[in-house]
Amino acid sequence: MYIDQELCKKCLDCKPVCPMGAFILKDKKVVVDYETCVECGVCLRFEICPENAIKQVDEIPYPRILRSVFSDPLQRHESTGILGRGTEEMKTNDVTNLFQKGKIGFSIELGRPVGGAYLRDLEKVVKKVTAMGVTFAEDNPVVQLIADRSTGALKPEILGERVLSAIVECLVPEERALRFIDEMAEFLRAEVDCVVTMSAVSRADDDGNSAFLQKLKEVGKNPYPNGKVNIGMAIV
Numbered sequence: 001m002y003i004d005q006e007l008c009k010k011c012l013d014c015k016p017v018c019p020m021g022a023f024i025l026k027d028k029k030v031v032v033d034y035e036t037c038v039e040c041g042v043c044l045r046f047e048i049c050p051e052n053a054i055k056q057v058d059e060i061p062y063p064r065i066l067r068s069v070f071s072d073p074l075q076r077h078e079s080t081g082i083l084g085r086g087t088e089e090m091k092t093n094d095v096t097n098l099f100q101k102g103k104i105g106f107s108i109e110l111g112r113p114v115g116g117a118y119l120r121d122l123e124k125v126v127k128k129v130t131a132m133g134v135t136f137a138e139d140n141p142v143v144q145l146i147a148d149r150s151t152g153a154l155k156p157e158i159l160g161e162r163v164l165s166a167i168v169e170c171l172v173p174e175e176r177a178l179r180f181i182d183e184m185a186e187f188l189r190a191e192v193d194c195v196v197t198m199s200a201v202s203r204a205d206d207d208g209n210s211a212f213l214q215k216l217k218e219v220g221k222n223p224y225p226n227g228k229v230n231i232g233m234a235i236v
């Protein structure tokens with residue numbers, strides 16, 4: 001996104017609309033900070049500018065286009081055909097049956113409005129999941145960004161791109177799930193420089209209860225069923 005300086009009247013009406021704080025004053029002009037902008041399209045959709053000074057280039061080049069496809073809820077991912085972050089985020093598990101009995105599904109979401117996340121931090125998480133020998137949920141656009149499945153390294157040219165958020169999803173055998181939580185949480189706190197949310201999903205047992213939930217309580221993790229839990233709150 002950029003501002004046509006011929007049209008801009010410096011009213012700053014656009015400033016509060018941007019979830020990333022990308023509209024800034026520079027050299028007495030209102031500009032879009034190119035590094036901060038994640039190309040989410042919110043400013044255009046809100047039609048906030050009375051002068052129609054906010055503009056988008058005809059075609060966002062690769063790899064910057066990844067900012068848009070991960071941050072703009074109206075963009076559809078080619079690999080999955082799903083809008084926004086490109087995954088149904090475990091919410092449709094009752095239909096897809098992706099996370100079956102005996103497996104715990106984990107989503108590790110990097111980024112939030114204001115902070116966002118760099119893909120270099122996403123790579124750290126993908127590498128960690130790979131090193132732990134855990135299976136990725138394949139129907140997720142993050143998997144398409146992996147250049148080397150043996151290490152989890154992402155395509156090198158994309159690492160400097162910033163997105164509103166991206167989610168890694170994986171399946172962990174239930175007997176390894178508690179260890180996975182502890183090891184991943186420690187890793188995220190130490191290594192990842194953005195807000196992270198880790199969520200888990202498990203199928204109910206035949207009696208309608210969840211043995212996994214019970215296990216979490218027994219080790220003092222006090223989960224919030226159907227809620228989101230922020231961990232690894234880091235400097236953004």
Ligand code: SF4
Pocket residue numbers: 003007008009010011012013014015030048049050051052053054
């Ligand atoms: S709302 Fe439009 S005219 Fe006002 S500062 Fe932003 S770009 Fe300029």
Ligand code: SF4
Pocket residue numbers: 001017018019020021022023032036037038039040041042043044
């Ligand atoms: S596209 Fe999104 S991040 Fe970029 S300036 Fe507009 S609202 Fe801000």
